[in-house]
Amino acid sequence: MPDLDLAGQLFDTLAARTRRGRGIERDSYGPGEQVGHDIAGAAARSMGLEVTIDAIGNLTMLLPGTDRAAPAVLMGSHLDSVPQGGNFDGAAGVVAGLAILSGWRRAGHTPARDLAVMAIRAEESAWFDVPYLGSAGAFGLLDPACLAVRRADDGRTLEEALTAGGFDAGAIRDRRRLLDPTRLAAYLELHIEQAPVLIHLERPVAVVTGIRGCRRLRHVRCLGATGHSGALPRAYRQDAVAASVALLGRLERAWQAREAAGEDLVVTTGEFTTDPAQHGPSKVAGETRFVIDIRSVSDRTMEAFETEVRAEAAAVEAEYRVSFALGEATYSPPAVMDDGLRQALAAGMASLGLPPQAMASGAGHDAATFAAMGVPTGMIFVRNRNGSHNPDEAMDMADFALATRALAEAVAALAA
Secondary structure: OHHHHHHHHHHHHHHHHHEEEEEEEOOOOOOOHHHHHHHHHHHHHHOOEEEEEOOOOOOOEEEEOOOOOOOOEEEEEOOOOOOOOOOOOOOHHHHHHHHHHHHHHOOOOOOOOEEEEEEEOOOOOOOOOOHHHHHHHHOOOHHHHHOOOOOOOOOOEHHHHHHHHHOOHHHHHOOOOOOHHHHEEEEEEEEEEEOOOHHOOOOOEEEEEEEEEEEEEEEEEEEEEEOOOOOHHHHOOOOHHHHHHHHHHHHHHHHHHHHHHHOOEEOOOOOOOEEOOOOOOOOEEEEEEEEEEEEEOOOHHHHHHHHHHHHHHHHHHHHHHOOOEOOOOOEEOOEOOOHHHHHHHHHHHHHHOOOOOOOEEEOOHHHHHHHHHOEEEEEEEOOOOOOOOOOOOOOHHHHHHHHHHHHHHHHHHHOO
């Protein structure tokens, strides 16, 4: 039986020590994330687990099995948050894993193979715009150029942040493999759902079928010319705001058409701004900056829509006398969850009398990296009333208990 008392204590401690105003701030490779790792590490050491930290700061907490040569079963998630986020996004997966290992310890059981929990660094790209930084770095997948990526708020490079935290940027520069996928029998991640679908379905838990990939045009700029709002006729304007809105309207209609055709696709502009040094109420804006985020379970759909973005931008350029600088897209691939693990998690749900529920994940998760490396991967979602990436995440502990118990049943079957 998972140690749910420990889980409650860990959630409370994480909230108390990383809340900043209304929200949670566990900044990637910053003091907030480090507090989360310190809390998890202390809990693991107190129950006698083997605790290791790799060269880029990923924390692994391991309960030894009788056959140390057998590939391990790994549970995990991340402990960082977006700015002014909630307490459960990511952390629920680490806490659930520790609760399961504590339950094994309290019962005096030894698994047949190693069971471990990994607190993965920097999953949230809000701080450093590098997808799956901790998990991709652990497998030696990162382009060393990412070390020059600057943190969104204070401008520090990733290399500077790693060095300040006492970690080894050379592991990324050398593409060093810190985690061997052949040594993993499975990777399992519990996570809150990041939308209210389960709330509307009145289901507490779901098994994840797959994870949408993402193509993101992170630094789009529309360049026109500044003018006087009262004196400049429309025919002579090079209005960056009007052109940008026109482009986004075209993309909304293109999205609707693909959705009507049955394609899996979501498109978002999560940031939109004029140049703060130039904008004003009596000005025609000469520049905008924004993001275009494209997600789907289909690589083909994402690629086709990016092509459509570029074609629509060219059409708007001609109509509005502006130019768009779209840049290159960052990319994280879609991932399909392992059929055997999906069945094991569903069996765990069934053992608790939970109705079967399956759904795709619209958000990215470190599970996608493990699946891409050929590690059998499974995920389970917990109901969450208010979505995520906001201070109002609302996971009920009764739902968390059900999901953790279902996960524990699957882990027990794998560790037998």
